[in-house]
Amino acid sequence: MTTTYTKEELILKAENISLQYDKLILRDVNFEMHNIVRPGMHQGQVLSLIGRSGIGKTQLFKIMAGLIQPTTGTVKVGVEQQPVKAGDVGVVPQNYILFNHRTIMQNLEQGIANARVKKSAKEQEEMIKEYAAHFDLTDHLKKYPMQLSGGQRQRVSILQQVLTGNHFILLDEPFSGLDALVIDRVVELLLKVSTLDELNTLVIISHDIENSLAISDSAFVLAKEKDKEGATITQKLDLIQMGLAWDPEIRTKKPFIELVNQIKYML
Amino acid sequence: MKILKNLFSPFTTLPRSIYWVVVVSQLILVLALWQVFATGGLIPTPLKIGEAVIRIVTTAYFIDNFFASLLLTLKGMGISIIIALFISYLSLVPFFYPFARFVVKWRYLTLTGLIFLFTLLTSNGSQLKMSLLVFGIVPFFVTSLLHIIDEINVQEYELCKTLRMSNWQTLWEVVIVGRLDQVFEVMRQNFAIAWMMITMVEGLSMSQGGLGTMLIKSNKYIDLSTVFAVLIIILVIGIVFDYLLREMRHWLFPYTQLQVKKK
Numbered sequence: 001m002t003t004t005y006t007k008e009e010l011i012l013k014a015e016n017i018s019l020q021y022d023k024l025i026l027r028d029v030n031f032e033m034h035n036i037v038r039p040g041m042h043q044g045q046v047l048s049l050i051g052r053s054g055i056g057k058t059q060l061f062k063i064m065a066g067l068i069q070p071t072t073g074t075v076k077v078g079v080e081q082q083p084v085k086a087g088d089v090g091v092v093p094q095n096y097i098l099f100n101h102r103t104i105m106q107n108l109e110q111g112i113a114n115a116r117v118k119k120s121a122k123e124q125e126e127m128i129k130e131y132a133a134h135f136d137l138t139d140h141l142k143k144y145p146m147q148l149s150g151g152q153r154q155r156v157s158i159l160q161q162v163l164t165g166n167h168f169i170l171l172d173e174p175f176s177g178l179d180a181l182v183i184d185r186v187v188e189l190l191l192k193v194s195t196l197d198e199l200n201t202l203v204i205i206s207h208d209i210e211n212s213l214a215i216s217d218s219a220f221v222l223a224k225e226k227d228k229e230g231a232t233i234t235q236k237l238d239l240i241q242m243g244l245a246w247d248p249e250i251r252t253k254k255p256f257i258e259l260v261n262q263i264k265y266m267l
Numbered sequence: 268m269k270i271l272k273n274l275f276s277p278f279t280t281l282p283r284s285i286y287w288v289v290v291v292s293q294l295i296l297v298l299a300l301w302q303v304f305a306t307g308g309l310i311p312t313p314l315k316i317g318e319a320v321i322r323i324v325t326t327a328y329f330i331d332n333f334f335a336s337l338l339l340t341l342k343g344m345g346i347s348i349i350i351a352l353f354i355s356y357l358s359l360v361p362f363f364y365p366f367a368r369f370v371v372k373w374r375y376l377t378l379t380g381l382i383f384l385f386t387l388l389t390s391n392g393s394q395l396k397m398s399l400l401v402f403g404i405v406p407f408f409v410t411s412l413l414h415i416i417d418e419i420n421v422q423e424y425e426l427c428k429t430l431r432m433s434n435w436q437t438l439w440e441v442v443i444v445g446r447l448d449q450v451f452e453v454m455r456q457n458f459a460i461a462w463m464m465i466t467m468v469e470g471l472s473m474s475q476g477g478l479g480t481m482l483i484k485s486n487k488y489i490d491l492s493t494v495f496a497v498l499i500i501i502l503v504i505g506i507v508f509d510y511l512l513r514e515m516r517h518w519l520f521p522y523t524q525l526q527v528k529k530k
Contacts, residue, residue: 067425086428097422101445101522110440114431146525164430 005043005240007034009079011201012047012168017063017073018230025056026063027230029073031220035199036240044194045201048212051222052267056231057205060222061172064203065089077168079199087114090161090169094176096153098145104156105141108132108163116165128163135159135189151182158193167199175208187215207267210251210260217245223267235266311492319496329481333504336477340458340465343400347461348454350401351408358413359438367413373406378464382471392472399468404461411453415446448520455512462505
């Protein structure tokens with residue numbers, strides 16, 4: 001598939017990230033991401049960080065979200081390239097944490113309450129209702145999180161972060177524990193979120209190679225190198241350049257299947 | 268036969284009707300054994316205790332004492348929970364953390380040894396009872412509340428940070444509002460401790476009456492039927508309040524019912 005696109009300004013840069021607790025968890029993690037521009041549409045970015053369970057993905061996730069400080073290095077986000085701090089980046093954790101004592105409507109209100117752009121109460125309510133309709137959540141606004149299925153809670157969690165106005169949203173294992181049918185809907189939803197704004201950027205941290213690659217335009221493999229302690233980026237894949245991005249039927253294409261197998265072997 | 272087998276198998280759930288049959292059968296069995304073995308002995312039989320209960324609850328003397336105890340317990344609980352909440356919430360501020368942890372250790376202090384000190388510090392019997400009650404309950408409340416705070420998933424705090432809440436907003440949302448239902452549960456569980464302590468502290472100043480005073484006076488005259496009757500009344504009132512507080516929790520915090528159902 002040939003598509004016209006250009007890579008513009010730098011919007012995410014991880015530089016010399018290392019994290020050490022009792023042992024070295026992450027070592028020399030470096031990667032960057034540019035704003036991808038396609039004429040005539042809002043084209044956001046979807047980046048996958050793929051790695052085995054226990055390799056340090058969640059720690060990298062927390063560093064990128066500004067929730068923990070790395071031992072060395074910095075993560076800079078946005079066109080201004082400011083060092084990340086908590087609140088700059090939206091986070092959708094693996095178990096879709098929500099405020100269980102609040103209804104879905106109230107949870108979403110919490111998302112919009114401290115949004116980048118201040119809105120009146122009426123505007124906030126209208127915005128929530130509009131987005132809830134997009135996310136197929138209108139019928140659940142009066143319910144409590146405990147009354148929703150895993151997939152529905154995930155949608156609320158994503159929408160809550162979208163409403164904060166953050167362009168960056170990190171998703172920790174978004175396909176984990178979901179059945180095939182729900183995964184297809186999640187993929188559809190993530191693509192929808194990524195194209196809501198030109199600068200919207202989703203970072204998927206997952207061990208699910210196939211689903212992650214299928215919706216990404218870039219992918220980095222987080223793994224350990226032989227005889228070296230700590231995980232690092234061992235492979236960077238530009239899926240657009242490889243002709244493996246933005247194709248709804250990509251899962252059936254031979255080069256894609258080969259790439260998935262190749263990464264499986266590397267992990 | 269299958270029901271009988273289920274009765275003695277671990278991890279099996281009985282139908283509600285069978286459960287109540289088991290409860291009533293066991294109660295009847297215990298009362299029957301009690302009646303048989305206590306007849307002619309020092310311990311009063313269930314029938315005699317039953318008669319004493321009916322005699323006591325119909326007197327104005329009981330009503331006065333019951334309300335004296337209940338009022339003191341509720342007042343003590345109210346003051347204790349406010350103090351305990353204040354200490355527990357402050358425990359999240361590093362300066363106050365050691366103090367909160369120290370209060371937890373007060374559970375091991377015996378009130379008996381502190382009566383003299385509290386007598387000096389208070390000006391009348393009513394104040395003495397209240398102070399001892401509050402001092403006795405607060406460490407148990409703080410222990411339970413700190414456990415709730417310790418159990419909060421760190422991801423909830425992280426969620427607040429990603430939603431750009433300040434530390435004080437996070438404290439309000441996650442610890443105060445988010446755990447209010449559990450505070451109610453702590454109150455329910457510790458009502459038993461307060462109710463147990465009430466009879467003890469009432470014995471210190473008997474002029475104002477109360478169920479504790481009734482118990483002590485009956486014990487003094489070895490009126491065991493009345494002693495057992497008062498104990499039964501105390502037990503029943505405790506169970507009723509436990510039920511009322513549980514129902515009130517479900518009514519005030521509807522999502523707690525969902526959590527129960529999910530279990």
